[in-house]
Amino acid sequence: MKTIKRISLSVIATTIIFSACTEDNIEPTKPKDNNAQELITTLILNGYNANNPTANQFSVKWEDVDGEGGNAPTIDTLKLDSGVSYRVQVLILDKTKTPFDTISNEVVKEANEHQMFYTFRASLNDKLNIARLDTDNNNPPLPLGLDIIITPSNVTPFVVPLIGSLNIKLSHYDGVPKTTSPSAESDIDINLPVELK
């Protein structure tokens, strides 16, 4: 009989433990705003003439302030002239934060896990060359790609501007070794229209 009582007592104790797990109040009538999340809203290419920093300046933007879905992104066209080499700094921002969160600084900090890739498409793929100037801390170093030079292969302007696009990809290497090829995880994968005169 004692054993039964003992075991019954332990069952009751379990009951109390279970019942102690009470829930937060669940109040559907009070929805909350989205939590702050790590978003990338904006990518800006700030360029200038590589031989004359005050000449041929441009700032081209790909921006989707309300994040995925919702309103469509606003996309500028990158206009380039033949015969000019462009030094371009890439800025990545999260504009949902105040002040803006500069994601590109984080990318620099974690350069060994990130890499930018640039691919010109359509008629431009052999007309424009891109070199990435910055590198990470790997040995030997691998490119990072937030500081680049775009060089048209033509010196003389085209009568009819060439139209194409630039694919910009930020690859994230998480748990996989960084190589010279893109990873299967793209943090950024966008296309900018390009016009080459």
Added chain:
Amino acid sequence: MFQNTIRILLLCCLPLISANVFATTVKSKLYTLSVSIVDSITKQPLEATSISIAELHKNTIANASGIGVFDSLQKGYYTVQCAFLGYHPQQQKVWVDADKRIVIELCPESTHLHELEIKGHTDDLTRLNIQTRAIIDVQWIERNRGNNIADMLKQIPGVTSMSSGVAIAKPVIRGLHSNRLVTVNDGVRQEGQKWGADHGTEIDPFSSNKIEVIKGASSIEYGAEAIGGVVRMSPREFKYIKGINGELMLNAATNNKMGASSLLLEGAHGSKHKLSWRTQGTMRKAGDSRSPSYVLSNTGFNELNGNYAVHYQFKNLHAEFTQSYFSTSIAILRASHVGNTSDLLQLILLGNPTYIVPFTYNIQNPRQEVNHKVSAFKTYYVFKSGAKIQTQWSLQYNNRKEYDRPPRWANSQQKNPTPQYYLQLKTQLGELKFEHPKWKNFKGAWGASWMKQDNVSKGIQPIIPNFIANTSGIYAIEKWQKNRWVIEGGLRYDWRTQTRYFLVNKVVKSEDKNYGSATFSVASSYWLNQYLKFQLQQSSAWRAPSINELYSNGLHGGTATYEIGNSSLQPERSYNTEFGATYTNKKWNAELNLYRNYINNFIYKLPVNTPIVTIRGAFPQFVFAQNNTLLQGADFVAHHFINKQFTASINASYLHAQQTDDNTPLIYMPANRLGLQIQYQQPKIWKLHDMFIQPKYTYVAKQIRYPEGIDYISPPNAYSLIDINFGFEQHIGNQKLRWSFSIYNVLNSSYRDYLSRYRYFVLEPGRNMMIRLTIPFNLYNKKQII
């Protein structure tokens, strides 16, 4: 000795137990119980059957009229067990408070089917019984424990599973799943975020002793929604005999190095006021699974569950209180969370995952953290007339947190403590049921139910909105039985109000949706002769659009798709016609079911031509839309009892699903399949009892019926699998040990399954060996009954 009472209750054909109780008032305190044993098919008495009362260790042998008598019994509950060579052992609980005579029908082994019920089971007259249903019994469950619940159901023709790795799987009945099925655990309708294809069943797989699958739309008792069917899981029955028993279940597997254990304790005391209780704790831990070629990195899980139940009986009043807790952490295959469509296509082209690390038990992002709590209070009262009134109240909390793949800039998970999705669902259920006593040839039940759900969405991305939903329903079920005919009918009406709460410029707005409709079912069965039975059923059910179909708006990492809800969806309505034939004799048992399920306003995902452009890339868009759909098919199962040792079985299922408006095949329908199995069993060989060996072959065809140009890749190729089960019982003194061993995918075949959400990225797991040990034990048992 309790091990005897849990000895495999083999569920056989036909009404197995038809207890015939003649009670006479006897003033003395000792009573006589006479047990009459007959063959369940021929109804002939079975001489020399061994009959025992488990609690008293009393044995007797049936005389030439098939009757065995126990006298000088004290008042109490007894377990009567019968065994006869060539027949399935049978047991029955009897309450003796007077001299009694009971009839037990034994089912010839040649007609036994583990998985196949049993039409017109007499134990529950208040449910529609003429339905295509299948039961998985305790023996089968015990021999397959350690797998998830959906995998255990796959042996039933017409039932498959939709999986996201080993840890997440949900049943698919004749092509329908998720919101179109209702799962009932221990009498309580399980309510979680079941709309999600990667949201598994939140129930302890060790807690069920019986799983029943009802195919087709016919859930009068459990309400609307069950357009595809019902999965009913029942725990072990309460113990009524004084004492404390237990069972320890241990489990280990090689593929994902899983270890699992479950401890169950149960007891009872009191004689006039009976108190029974049961408690169980389960732990499961697994690491990464392994395909034949590589580790499936980040696919482990960690599960901790507990439950207890208390049952109190005072005269004709029974009251029961149960609480259960389920919690799991599940790692989601790292390679399956892709950045965008071009990443996904790149992975598909590559054919192998890019993220492979050595085996680990660690659970990293992406991952799910889910817990589910249920409290239930049930009562029933039996009147002298035989009428019964039953009440039930339950409260459930489902908490689901899903964490996305590792945060973009951080290595440490601490930098992203906010889950991507955090959904909390609270469900309160109330039920009232009245069973009227037999009147002329009618039996039946009337009932009402009420359900209130409160859902809160937190986390980074609120994939579904906050809502409150109220559902109430009333129903009646009547059954008419005469001679060879049984006719059943049920009618139900449900009302549902769903209010969504959302913010517009920081101001809370709400929107109501109201639905109401009827569910009905009519069925009849006819015995042509003692071997052959036909049945025909016509039923219609409905389902209100679920919250995600109405309002979801967001990206799904695992499939790189953007899903958009459609708030103008109308309820679905199904019209299901079903024909069944069952043939049973000493050598054969076969069952064929043909069905035609027409669903009006079937809700599905319609691809939109323009992709959605985000900074992470482009994603295909899907909008929820409606179409008329016809699901037609056949399920077949047959067993041939070659001799006492050997049984050969075959099962097959065929499904043809078509969207009739545009005449295209319905996407993601399970492929046709065929299963072959041989079972060898030996009651005693050397020192091993109840030995069995069961090789099994499964063929899954390639799904050739799918709409072109929607999925990224066409369905995977056909595959074959070979599994072997082997087991026995070992007796060491009074202690019994039940062992079972399984080798799944013996040939270590590389394959992908169409209903696996990982099929784009990885192969299914390779060979897996599993070992199980069940140790029943006895802590305290008083032989005399007070």
